Amino acid sequence: MIKRCAGLVLWCALGCSSAQAEEPSYKFTTGVYALSGGGLSNSHGLDINVRQTSQLGNIWGAWYRSPEQQVSQPRMGWDKSFEASHWRIMPSVQTASGGFWGGSLSVETGDTLFAGVGLGRTNLHPYVNLNFDPNDAWMASVGYRWSSLQSVSLQVVRDNRQNPDQQHLHLLYRTPMPDDQRLTLDVLFKSGLVEDRMVHRTGLSVTYDFAHFFTRIAYDPVINFTPQTMWRFSVGHRN
Numbered sequence: 702m703i704k705r706c707a708g709l710v711l712w713c714a715l716g717c718s719s720a721q722a723e724e725p726s727y728k729f730t731t732g733v734y735a736l737s738g739g740g741l742s743n744s745h746g747l748d749i750n751v752r753q754t755s756q757l758g759n760i761w762g763a764w765y766r767s768p769e770q771q772v773s774q775p776r777m778g779w780d781k782s783f784e785a786s787h788w789r790i791m792p793s794v795q796t797a798s799g800g801f802w803g804g805s806l807s808v809e810t811g812d813t814l815f816a817g818v819g820l821g822r823t824n825l826h827p828y829v830n831l832n833f834d835p836n837d838a839w840m841a842s843v844g845y846r847w848s849s850l851q852s853v854s855l856q857v858v859r860d861n862r863q864n865p866d867q868q869h870l871h872l873l874y875r876t877p878m879p880d881d882q883r884l885t886l887d888v889l890f891k892s893g894l895v896e897d898r899m900v901h902r903t904g905l906s907v908t909y910d911f912a913h914f915f916t917r918i919a920y921d922p923v924i925n926f927t928p929q930t931m932w933r934f935s936v937g938h939r940n
Contacts, residue, residue: 728752730937734767739928744769748831757781765829774798774829787811791819801826807840815854816843825863830925834869837862850877860893867893867926883910887919893926906933914938 734746746767753760758781766773776797783790791807807819819840830836839861844854853874860867870890878884889904906919917935924931 725939726754728754728937728939730935732933732935735932735934736924736929738930741927741929742769746770746772763831765831767829772829776801776828789817797828799827800824801828803828803836809842813846814844815846817841822862833921833925834858835860835864835867844873848877850883851875864893864926866899867891878909881912884908885910889921891923891926895923895926895928913940 728751730748730750730752732748732750734748735743736745737743744767746765748763748765750761750763758779760777760779762775762777764773764775774797776795778793778795780791780793783792787810789809791809792804793806794802794804796802801824803821803823805819805821807817809815809817817840819842821836821838821840823837825837835858837860838858840856840858842854842856844852846852854872856871856873858869858871859865868891872888872890874886876884885906885908887906887908889906890901891904892899892901894900900923902922904919904921906917906921908915908917915937917933917937919931919933919935921931921933923929
């Protein structure tokens with residue numbers, strides 16, 4: 702099942718600075734999550750997420766429900782990128798039902814060759830972690846950008862509070878496709894304790910962007926460092 706733990710708004714993906722293509726004014730995403738294996742009962746979940754972008758930044762709201770896990774949780778958040786000389790400063794905050802609060806702060810520098818660091822913290826209240834990366838954690842990234850639509854980057858996210866053994870390493874590649882379309886590949890290398898046993902697993906997420914629609918499929922073993930495997934299917938619209 703999805704691990705009930707502290708969480709925060711998604712870490713800003715590498716290259717999320719103003720050097721990227723202009724953000725759409727809104728984005729609507731529906732995701733279906735399927736969990737299996739690990740000697741536990743199979744389950745599924747549905748998440749609906751709406752994001753609006755303006756001069757105030759990104760403001761979003763979402764709702765997750767899993768009938769088998771008897772979990773239903775709304776959440777909302779905000780994030781924005783600020784320019785300061787050669788630096789991009791990216792704060793975020795998030796709240797959810799049950800008294801949860803969390804936030805992160807990232808800084809990035811460079812255009813063609815770029816690098817960044819970040820830190821996330823929460824109040825440790827129960828939260829269904831749909832970020833999937835360690836949350837009370839530090840982050841470091843480095844990458845190369847050929848253009849606003851093509852880049853390669855490496856990002857490490859490591860827990861530095863409750864589970865310092867847990868780490869995700871992302872290798873992310875974005876490339877343009879014909880007719881203003883785009884392909885994004887995210888290869889995930891994860892390591893950490895699962896039921897007192899150190900594991901090393903590899904996952905993969907593939908996203909294909911059309912002009913106004915996108916679709917994503919992801920395979921994520923030992924999801925949130927539990928024994929189960931998750932498949933994620935998402936579709937969305939942006940404008």
